[in-house]
Amino acid sequence: MKDRTKYFSYPYIVWMTIFIILPSFLVLLYSITSKESNGITTINFTLENYKLFFDPMYINILFDSMTLAAISTLICLILGYPAAYIISTSNISKRNTLLFLCILPMWMNMLLRTYAWMTILGNNGLINNFLEMIGFQKVNLLYTRGATVMGMVYNFIPFMILPIYTALSKMDIGLIEAADDLGADKKTIFRKIILPLSMPGVISGIIMVFMPAVSTFIIPQLLGGNKNMMIGNLIEKLFILNGDWNFGSAISIIMMIIILISMSIMNKFDVDKEGGARLW
Amino acid sequence: MVKKYLSRIYMAIIFIFLYSPIIVLAIYSFNESKSRGNWTGFSFKWYLELFQDRDIKMALYYTVSIALISAIISTILGTAAAIGINSMKGKIKSIILNINYLPVVNPDIVTGIALMILYISLNIKLGFNTMLISHIIFNTPYVILSILPKLRQLDTHMTEAAMDLGATPMYALRKVIIPEIKPGIITGFLMAFTLSIDDFIISYFTKGEGVTNLSIVIYSMARRGVRPTINALSTIMLTVVLLLMIIVNNRSNAIEKSK
Numbered sequence: 001m002k003d004r005t006k007y008f009s010y011p012y013i014v015w016m017t018i019f020i021i022l023p024s025f026l027v028l029l030y031s032i033t034s035k036e037s038n039g040i041t042t043i044n045f046t047l048e049n050y051k052l053f054f055d056p057m058y059i060n061i062l063f064d065s066m067t068l069a070a071i072s073t074l075i076c077l078i079l080g081y082p083a084a085y086i087i088s089t090s091n092i093s094k095r096n097t098l099l100f101l102c103i104l105p106m107w108m109n110m111l112l113r114t115y116a117w118m119t120i121l122g123n124n125g126l127i128n129n130f131l132e133m134i135g136f137q138k139v140n141l142l143y144t145r146g147a148t149v150m151g152m153v154y155n156f157i158p159f160m161i162l163p164i165y166t167a168l169s170k171m172d173i174g175l176i177e178a179a180d181d182l183g184a185d186k187k188t189i190f191r192k193i194i195l196p197l198s199m200p201g202v203i204s205g206i207i208m209v210f211m212p213a214v215s216t217f218i219i220p221q222l223l224g225g226n227k228n229m230m231i232g233n234l235i236e237k238l239f240i241l242n243g244d245w246n247f248g249s250a251i252s253i254i255m256m257i258i259i260l261i262s263m264s265i266m267n268k269f270d271v272d273k274e275g276g277a278r279l280w
Numbered sequence: 281m282v283k284k285y286l287s288r289i290y291m292a293i294i295f296i297f298l299y300s301p302i303i304v305l306a307i308y309s310f311n312e313s314k315s316r317g318n319w320t321g322f323s324f325k326w327y328l329e330l331f332q333d334r335d336i337k338m339a340l341y342y343t344v345s346i347a348l349i350s351a352i353i354s355t356i357l358g359t360a361a362a363i364g365i366n367s368m369k370g371k372i373k374s375i376i377l378n379i380n381y382l383p384v385v386n387p388d389i390v391t392g393i394a395l396m397i398l399y400i401s402l403n404i405k406l407g408f409n410t411m412l413i414s415h416i417i418f419n420t421p422y423v424i425l426s427i428l429p430k431l432r433q434l435d436t437h438m439t440e441a442a443m444d445l446g447a448t449p450m451y452a453l454r455k456v457i458i459p460e461i462k463p464g465i466i467t468g469f470l471m472a473f474t475l476s477i478d479d480f481i482i483s484y485f486t487k488g489e490g491v492t493n494l495s496i497v498i499y500s501m502a503r504r505g506v507r508p509t510i511n512a513l514s515t516i517m518l519t520v521v522l523l524l525m526i527i528v529n530n531r532s533n534a535i536e537k538s539k
Contacts, residue, residue, distance in 0.1 A: 004449060006419065009364025009376070012357055012420070016379050019417045023394035024382070026401060083294050087289040096389055100525065105298050107521045111480055111498045112514050116301030119308065124318075126304065130442055138494070154297065215387030220478065232389050239393050249397070252390045259387065 032251035049250035058234070058251075065230040066258075068145065068220075069213035072152035073160075076209045077202065079153070083193075084201070087161070088168035099165070102158050114151055114222050121147055121223070143225030151219040152209075159208040167201025168194070203266050211259055231255055259273035281324040302518065309511035333509045336499060340513070342408070343493040347476035350415035355469045357416070358423030362464075363457065365424070367432040380421045391418060394483030406487030414486040415476045422475065423468035430464035431457075483505065 015130070034044040087098045095195065105113065119143040120126045128138045141147060169192070179189045217232030224230075229237075238248035309327070330336065365376055374384035395417065399410050432528075434457065441451040469512055480495035487496060500509060 005363050005367045005453070008360040009362075009368065010363030012364070012424075015357065015420075016376070019395070019398070019413065020379055020382055023391075023398040026397045027390070027394045030397060079294065082287075082290060086291055096529075099293055100529075102298070104522070104525075105302060106478075107474070108302055108514060108518050109495060109498060110478060111495050111502065112305065112506075112510065113301050115498065115502050116305045118502070119304055121299060154301075157298070158296075209386065211385070215389050215400065218499070219390065232387070235389055235393065239396065245397060245516065248393060252393055255387060256390055259385065262386065 003062040004219045027252055029248045030245050031253045033246060035244070035246050042225075052247060052256070053250060053254060060252045061229055061234055061255075062231055062258075064228060065214055065232070068149060068230065069152070069210050072149050072156065072213045073206055073210045075149065076151045076157045076160040077206065080157050080205065081164055081198075081202070084161045084164035084168055084198075087165050099162075103160050106158055108207075110155060111218060111222075114155065114219060117147070117151060117154065117223060118142060142223065143227060145224065145228055148220045148228065148230075148234040150222035152216065155219065156209040156213055159212075160205040163204040163208065164198055167198045171197045175234075199269070203269055205262055207266050210262065214259070215255060284443075291468055293459035294459055301373035305511050306515045306518075309383045309508060309515045311392045311508065314508060318344050326508040327516075330512050331514075333507070335492075336507075336513060339492050339494045339497040342411075342491055343477060343495075346408075346412050346415055347473050347492065348377075350412055350419055350476050351469050351472040354416050354423050355465060358420045358468060358472075359427055359458075359461075359465055361420070362424045362431060362461075363453070371399060380424055383418045383421050384425070388418075388479075388481040389485075392482045395482065395483040397432040405488060406486060408491045410486045410488060411491060418471035418479070418482055419475055422471050423465075426471060427461055427464040430461040432478065434460050438490070 023276070030143055031049055032045055032047065034046045034048060053062075083102075087095055090098065094161075116121075118125070122128070123138065123140070123142065125139060125142070132138060175193050175197075176189055179193055215232045217230060217236045220228060220230045235248050235251055235255070238244045238251070242248075310322050310324070311319055312323040312325060361380075365373060365380075368376070392414075395410075395414050396406075398404075399406055404410060429491060438460070439452045439456050443449065444457045447455065478495070479493075480499060484495050484496055484499070487493075492500075494510075494513075501507060501510065
């Protein structure tokens with residue numbers, strides 16, 4: 001029986017080969033060939049595309065995207081951890097409602113939610129109208145780096161709250177009670193028990209926020225204006241506007257490598273391999 | 281006691297942050313004026329106009345049909361694949377699982393451009409089909425990942441018992457395995473549907489002439505100002521989701537109670 005059900009996966013293996021392996025291979029191929037090569041006959045292998053990336057301009061864009069993504073991830077962690085903790089310590093019926101309220105916004109189109117922030121932050125937006133009403137000067141909020149960071153925090157914070165909540169809710173309450181009985185104060189209990197046990201959730205939260213944040217191109221475009229370009233904007237521009245597939249592919253490969261490296265670093269911290277609150 | 285109030289206030293602030301843009305959108309869908317920012321009066325104008333807006337109606341049609349078709353196909357493909365992968369062993373299994381994981385870990389933008397390169401290299405015309413295929417590609421790994429844990433929990437003795445009692449492998453699959461992993465299949469389907477409805481980046485790179493989805497329409501409007509009809513549409517969609525969730529929640533509560 002077991003041997004025969006193996007064949008069930010064969011259609012998907014064929015599918016994967018065509019639609020997952022082949023495209024990845026094509027991206028790699030474009031990244032190591034020059035623009036002049038057309039067709040199989042005159043293919044020119046080169047590392048020029050990768051070298052071009054080490055131009056200070058592009059390195060700055062990469063550095064900038066990673067900084068913005070890291071700041072957003074940190075803010076998500078600082079805001080999300082207490083929220084996850086509060087949810088996990090409330091009683092069951094309330095807990096489900098709170099979780100539901102965290103997930104519900106994700107059911108609304110992400111672009112639309114981001115666009116709504118333009119209405120709030122804009123020069124004639126709600127905040128500025130309010131400031132004017134109470135006699136203050138207008139503040140430039142939209143099209144700033146702060147707006148980009150806020151947009152990322154807004155869009156990705158549920159991805160931080162949910163895994164931390166999962167890790168915290170699996171925690172054995174007995175451990176905390178035991179520590180309390182043995183005379184540990186609240187700070188020690190948090191530092192020595194709650195925090196280490198919730199680490200797997202924190203790690204998956206960091207990965208799940210950092211990854212989409214570093215590669216997004218919608219949020220910086222809508223909320224950050226064109227002023228600060230992120231790596232995602234650069235890739236989009238190269239493919240859609242400039243049609244420079246070779247350089248675009250090289251940057252995509254670099255971004256993939258960065259994400260794989262940061263994921264494996266994060267996984268190193270994750271001591272508990274099995275019981276943690278992984279994505280799956 | 282103070283702590284309780286503090287945590288209540290904290291959660292309230294988090295939810296105000298999460299819901300303020302949604303509430304703003306919903307309120308402005310009833311605004312008479314087209315411009316966002318100033319309120320000129322209450323009206324249902326945009327809800328009525330929604331039924332005449334061809335662009336939005338077409339986009340809604342494409343979004344829902346692609347989400348539905350891709351979710352169904354990925355569920356079938358993914359269920360079969362998960363059953364197959366589960367009975368594999370060793371290196372091949374881990375290689376397949378890792379490849380399957382690729383669209384999940386890869387940033388959407390990389391998946392998007394990779395597929396765009398593939399279609400153009402193979403001379404496939406960009407349009408409805410490419411968008412549908414792309415959605416199946418990024419949905420299926422999630423379906424597989426939600427079914428595999430259920431298969432691992434499955435008691436192999438049950439299928440063996442069924443076959444000892446004379447069931448053919450196919451019959452055992454239909455009557456034993458599928459019912460047991462049904463929760464995983466349903467989760468996978470719902471996840472696929474949601475991911476597809478909400479997708480922008482992959483659709484953006486694999487769309488063709490005249491075929492758009494709601495996200496792309498919103499994106500192209502965002503710079504010039506989104507038509508309030510979109511606000512109206514999303515208010516309706518969110519209300520529908522909210523009602524569905526409440527109904528599902530009440531039903532499962534009722535089932536729990538009757539047990």
